[in-house]
Amino acid sequence: MIGADLTMTVEIMISIKDKFKNMYQQGYPLVSKEAILNTKPLTSEGIIFNLVDEQGHFLGKGYFGKQNKGYGWILSNNKNEMINQDFFTKKISTAIKARASFFNDNETTAFRIFNGEGDGIGGLTIDYFAGSYLITWYSEGIYTFKKEILFALEHAVQYQAIYEKKRFSRTGQYMEDDDFVKGERLEFPIIVKENGVKFAIYLNDGAMVGVFLDQREVRKAIMNRYAKGKTVLNTFSYTGAFSIFAALGGATKTTSVDLANRSKGRTIEHFQINGINHEKHNIVVEDVFQYFKYAARKQLTFDTVILDPPSFARSKKVTFSVAKDYKKLLKEAIIITEKNGIIIASTNSTAFGMKKFKGFIDSAFKELDSTYQILEEFSLPQDFKTSIHFSEGNYLKVAIIKANTTH
Structure with a gap:
């Protein structure tokens, strides 16, 4: 063995209910609380367990760790492999x-x-x-x-x-x-x-570092294909990454909207380190849904609208859940998108797959008597390796839509 010894050498046995047996035999890696017959042996996080069915047949070896709805992860399908x-x-x-x-x-x-x-x-x-x-x-x-x-x-x-x-x-x-x-x-x-585009990164400042690395291919597409000569609205803009790529791709103007006060300073910083005059672009600190109402009232329209909301968000006036509210968000965006404009619809929600996401898109356009065409689709980039046995891990869903709106 190389290096230090693991202090945790005890392995316990955890039985799962028969109705979950097939999924673990097929390689599903997340052990859910509801699948476990008896959680009492799970006394301390990090303990190694052997997962078995109700007849005692080995299914996998993993560790106990509470994460969202999960109670641990399978690390090996070889019962003789040591987790060392x-x-x-x-x-x-x-x-x-x-x-x-x-x-x-x-x-x-x-x-x-x-x-x-x-x-x-x-x-x-x-x-x-x-x-x-x-x-x-x-x-x-x-x-x-x-x-x-x-x-x-x-x-x-x-x-x-x-x-x-x-x-x-x-x-x-x-x-x-x-x-x-x-x-x-x-x-x-x-x-x-x-x-080639610069980002300012803070590894010492809370959970977010300044950029979401999983959107790399989408940002590149915006810069190369969907920005030149366009007005671009970037909602839930965080530190303005999409806006920077749009500006460098030749957008005539970008508007970045985010509720968080700190997003403005971080967005300005990203414009500055890339040699762009931020004063030629709009940076708005406001609830996105309020901004949509403002834009509709002022009859503002945009050539390209970017939607990349968090899976769940709460402001003083609005509670937003992707699973419940994405269709409404899309409808608000369609209303202020120019005829034959582009909507970049994105979500990192694990609650549904691309098929259901496309259903939201279809319903939103149909309810507004508009037509559309999906030009491109994106999922996670190559460095975000996923498991074929765990579809939830391939969470990113992006559709680039040509909106044949009627206004």
Whole structure:
């Protein structure tokens, strides 16, 4: 065995209900609470379990860690495989080797090197930012393997710094220190590139770092095909990434709308580091639905409208859920889109697939007596590796729509 020993050597047995047996035999990696016959043996997060059916037949080996509706992840379908330092070292080095082409691309210096269950360890992601790494832990269970995962990462790459995000709550310890783990403390922001465009990244400032790496291909498409000579509305704009790509792609004007006060400063920063005069663009701090009402009242229309809302959001006046409200959001967007304009509809919701998402699109246009054409579709980029046995992991759904509106 390479490196430090795992302190956790005890393995327990967890039985699942027969009606869930087939899905685990077929390789489904997430162990749900409802599938487990008796959760009492799960006394501490990080404990290794052997998953068996009601007759005691082995189905998989994993760890206990509460994440959303899950109670853990299957790590191996081999009952003789040890979950030890060698296991983590092999998984992480294999994932990094698979991203060799990304490391060799000087125009893109931010990407994902480990994507949870897609790379064989659910609950863990690792991102690369221009020589430094960000580990995100999605449960206390996976966090118990921090020593082994850090050892594996350190021996697979050279790094300037390693930071972490804990996406779970531990009493009195959430977001402890400034998320620095080891290496050299960085001065923020650090500047990374994506297809030659610059982003300002903050690895020490809460859960969000400044850009969502999974939208890389969509931003490139906007810059290359849907921006030149266009007016662009970017809703739920966060730090303005879509707006920057649109401006660099030749948009005549962009309007970025987000409810968060801090989004304005971050958007201005992104314009500035890319050599764009932000005063020639609109940056609006407002609830998106209120802005739609304002735009309709003022008869404002846009050539390209970008919709990339969070799965759930709450403001003083509106509670938004993608599963319930995306069709309404689309209808609001259609009303202010120019005839033959473009709507870029995106969601990262795991609650439904592309077929249902297209159903929202179809219903929205039909209810407004408008027609449309889907020009392109996108899902997760290559570095966001997914498992064929876990469709929820391939969460990103993007449709680029030509809106044949009647106004």
